[in-house]
Structure formats: C-alpha cells, structure tokens
Amino acid sequence: MVVNQKMLNCEQVWREVSNYVDSEVDAALRSTMEEHFRTCKRCASVLAGTRNVVQIYGDDRMLEVPAGFSRRLEKRLAQNAAVKGGGWSSWSAWLVPVAAIALIAGSLLLVNSLTRGHFIRSHQALPGNNVPPDLQVVVSNGSKVFHVAGCPFIHDKASERTMTAKEAMQEGYVPCTRCLRRYLKTGLTGHSGIVIADSGGAEEEEEQGEVLSVAGH
Amino acid sequence: MSEPSMTLNNPGQSGSMREQDLILHVQRGERELFYELVRPYERRVYAAALAILRNEQDAEDAAQEAMLKAFANIRQFRAEARFSTWLIQITVNEALMRRRRERTVVMEGLDNRRDAGRDNESEYAPRDFADWREIPSEALERKEVRQRLAEALATLDRKYREVFMLRDMEHLNIQETAEALGITVASVKTRLLRARLMLRDLLAAGWEQGWFSRLPFEKGNKPW
Numbered sequence: 477m478v479v480n481q482k483m484l485n486c487e488q489v490w491r492e493v494s495n496y497v498d499s500e501v502d503a504a505l506r507s508t509m510e511e512h513f514r515t516c517k518r519c520a521s522v523l524a525g526t527r528n529v530v531q532i533y534g535d536d537r538m539l540e541v542p543a544g545f546s547r548r549l550e551k552r553l554a555q556n557a558a559v560k561g562g563g564w565s566s567w568s569a570w571l572v573p574v575a576a577i578a579l580i581a582g583s584l585l586l587v588n589s590l591t592r593g594h595f596i597r598s599h600q601a602l603p604g605n606n607v608p609p610d611l612q613v614v615v616s617n618g619s620k621v622f623h624v625a626g627c628p629f630i631h632d633k634a635s636e637r638t639m640t641a642k643e644a645m646q647e648g649y650v651p652c653t654r655c656l657r658r659y660l661k662t663g664l665t666g667h668s669g670i671v672i673a674d675s676g677g678a679e680e681e682e683e684q685g686e687v688l689s690v691a692g693h
Numbered sequence: 694m695s696e697p698s699m700t701l702n703n704p705g706q707s708g709s710m711r712e713q714d715l716i717l718h719v720q721r722g723e724r725e726l727f728y729e730l731v732r733p734y735e736r737r738v739y740a741a742a743l744a745i746l747r748n749e750q751d752a753e754d755a756a757q758e759a760m761l762k763a764f765a766n767i768r769q770f771r772a773e774a775r776f777s778t779w780l781i782q783i784t785v786n787e788a789l790m791r792r793r794r795e796r797t798v799v800m801e802g803l804d805n806r807r808d809a810g811r812d813n814e815s816e817y818a819p820r821d822f823a824d825w826r827e828i829p830s831e832a833l834e835r836k837e838v839r840q841r842l843a844e845a846l847a848t849l850d851r852k853y854r855e856v857f858m859l860r861d862m863e864h865l866n867i868q869e870t871a872e873a874l875g876i877t878v879a880s881v882k883t884r885l886l887r888a889r890l891m892l893r894d895l896l897a898a899g900w901e902q903g904w905f906s907r908l909p910f911e912k913g914n915k916p917w
Binding site: 487490491493494495497498500517518521522525526528529530532533534535536537538539540541542545546548549550552553556 | 727728732735736737739740749753756757760761764816817818819821822823830832833834839842843846857861862864867882885886889890892893896897
C-alpha cells in the first residue's frame with residue numbers, strides 16, 4: 477500500500493497495523509507508524525489490542541483436542557497399517573509370515589502327532605498300523621524295531637526290555653518286519669497318508685544292521 | 694508461539710534434528726515411529742480441521758484422515774519444507790475437500806465469492822479505544838476463558854476465521870496460508886487484518902461482559 481508516510485492518518489494506520497505487527501512494512505513506513513503511535517492514543521490502543529489478539533490466540537493452550545483424541549488417532553494409525561499390511565513396523569513386516577510358517581509347521585506336527593504319535597528312529601522305516609497299544613513287546617539296544625517276545629531277530633538279547641507297543645512307538649521303535657509283519661501290510665502312514673504297498677524298508681534296515689552286527693562279531 | 698518441543702532421546706540433539714531423524718527413519722520403513730513424529734502436531738492438525746469444518750467430530754475424522762494421508766505419502770516429503778507446514782497443508786486440503794462435499798457449503802461458497810471481491814475494499818474501523826493492558830498468560834489456564842475466546846473466533850465469517858487460524862494459531866506464514874487456502878497473498882493480508890481487528894473488538898466486548906473478571910487487572914482498566 478502506498479501512503480504518504482509523513483501524513484498518516486488513523487485510518488491509514490489501521491489498514492497497516494496488521495502488517496506492522498507481522499513486520500510486513502518497510503522501514504520507512506514502520507518509522508512513520510511508530511511516530512504516530514507515540515502521539516495517538518487511539519491507534520496505540522489498536523496496536524496493543526491487535527498484538528494481544530495475536531499473542532493470546534497464538535498460545536498453544538488455545539489448541540485443545542477432545543478427550544481421547546490422541547488415543548483414537550494412534551489406534552487409527554495402527555489399524556490402517558494392519559489392514560494394508562504395509563509394514564507399520566519393520567519387525568512386524570517379517571513377523572507375520574514367520575508366524576504363519578510357524579503356525580503351519582505346528583499344524584503339521586500336530587497332525588503327525590495325532591496319526592503317528594512319536595518320532596521314528598529310522599528314516600527308512602515305516603510305522604506300524606493298528607498295533608494293539610497294550611501289546612507286550614521287546615526292544616533291545618542298538619535296534620530300531622520292537623518284537624514280540626521270542627522273535628529270533630532280536631539282537632543283543634542281553635539288553636532286552638519289555639514294554640507296551642504304545643510305549644515302544646512313543647520311543648520311536650517300529651514293528652519288526654518279521655514277527656509283527658501283519659501290522660505293516662496295509663494302512664496309512666503317519667507321514668503322508670499314502671497306502672503302504674510293502675513294508676520292506678524296516679526289514680531291510682534291520683537286516684542290514686544284523687548283518688553288520690554279525691560281521692562285527 | 695514456538696514450534697512444538699520434541700522429545701529428545703539424545704539431549705545433544707536439537708528438536709529439528711530429532712524430527713529430521715524421525716522423518717528419515719519413517720521414510721526408510723520404521724513406520725512405528727510415525728506417531729512419535731506427528732504427535733507434537735496433533736493439536737495443530739485438529740485445530741486446522743476444526744477451523745474449516747466447525748464440527749468437532751468432522752474435525753477429528755478429517756484430522757485422522759490427514760494423518761493417514763501423511764503416513765501414506767511420507768516418502769514424498771522433502772526436507773526443504775517444514776514438516777509441520779506440510780502436515781497442516783494436508784489437513785487443510787482434507788478439510789476443504791470434506792466441506793466441498795457438504796451440500797450446505799454451496800450457499801456458503803456463493804456468499805464467499807461475493808465477499809471475495811470486496812477484500813481489497815473492505816474497511817473495518819476499530820470500535821474500542823480503551824487503554825491497553827496485556828492479558829496475562831495465566832488467563833489461558835482457565836477453561837472458561839479459552840471457551841470464550843473460541844466462541845469469539847467462531848463468530849467470524851469463515852474466510853476470516855480460516856486465515857486467522859492458519860496464520861496466527863497454526864503459524865503458517867503469509868505465503869503458506871495463501872497456498873493452503875488457494876487465495877492471493879493480498880487477500881490473506883486483508884482478511885487477517887480484518888480478523889484481528891474484529892477479534893480485538895469482540896474481546897473488548899467480552900471484557901465488558903466479565904469474561905476476564907477474575908483476572909488481576911486494576912479496577913477500571915480494560916486489557917486494552
């Protein structure tokens with residue numbers, strides 16, 4: 477605004493008072509206005525009141541938020557991140573798939589445990605099917621199979637231990653392919669659910685062990 | 694009013710440095726830090742939305758939405774801008790967009806367009822010339838005083854209220870205020886002058902009505 481700076485009247489001062497407070501007037505106009513304020517009580521009051529308004533409304537305490545605003549905002553931000561899966565946090569970005577894998581693995585283990593009930597000592601052996609759990613069987617050191625008492629294929633007879641079939645399977649033993657063959661003929665495996673066509677795996681392994689054992693003697 | 698103070702994990706760091714660090718971390722994927730970044734500004738964001746929408750629930754919704762937009766676009770933020778200004782501008786845009794959706798705004802918009810042409814010729818003469826005394830800062834501790842001040846502000850026409858809030862309460866500069874509202878710098882200055890003078894008179898009237906009667910002013914003196 478162009479004004480005659482030597483002849484400022486009150487109306488002209490009022491038009492510029494806001495710019496004056498904001499230091500948006502040039503040095504010459506500022507000087508003239510200051511001179512006017514010194515001599516004009518009314519304009520000094522306008523200046524002081526304007527400054528007061530700026531100061532009091534500019535106080536942070538004038539910016540109030542409703543109760544619970546912060547909590548709701550934080551919750552909304554977290555919900556948004558969860559919905560988008562956009563990695564609200566760097567750790568949760570990989571935690572989710574890891575948790576999913578762990579859940580799947582856990583589920584598989586659970587299924588296995590329900591169907592198999594135990595680990596198997598031999599990778600090549602197959603578990604038994606419908607073995608009476610209370611059947612008294614014999615296991616021995618160095619062997620991976622359990623037998624009925626008196627089975628000729630029990631080796632290291634000095635270390636024989638008697639237990640139930642259930643306990644033997646819980647310890648990872650599998651039925652002898654000779655004396656307990658009937659429990660290996662058919663049935664679902666604990667691994668994949670496929671039908672067993674032949675149960676030779678345990679037998680072969682056991683037999684290999686026997687051969688080695690004999691050879692060692 | 695100074696910039697909101699930041700919580701410093703490292704006492705040797707300045708608030709702005711801490712903020713820059715937070716921005717970088719959030720941009721690089723540590724998004725759990727976003728709320729810590731915006732928390733100092735949540736009141737300003739809410740107030741900016743309230744200035745435009747004039748409804749607490751709408752303002753809160755707009756403020757939240759603005760924060761989400763800032764979150765989604767944090768990688769686009771460039772260090773040459775003030776983060777607070779960037780955040781407030783997003784909020785203003787969000788609030789203006791919401792207001793445009795409201796049917797009642799149609800008539801208000803027409804009124805404002807009619808008023809806009811009078812910005813440069815508007816004259817507002819102060820009405821009260823009583824002696825000035827500064828309102829002590831402690832006055833704002835009283836909720837009823839803050840309420841009265843908010844009510845006075847709410848009586849202003851929208852175009853004056855918006856400019857005043859962005860400039861004097863949100864502390865955007867003149868240019869930023871103009872950009873945020875899509876008006877000229879000259880309009881900002883004109884509206885700001887009028888808003889300040891009107892509020893000055895409203896507060897003077899409030900003084901007459903005893904708003905500040907419990908304040909320790911000398912008998913017979915107004916705060917201005």
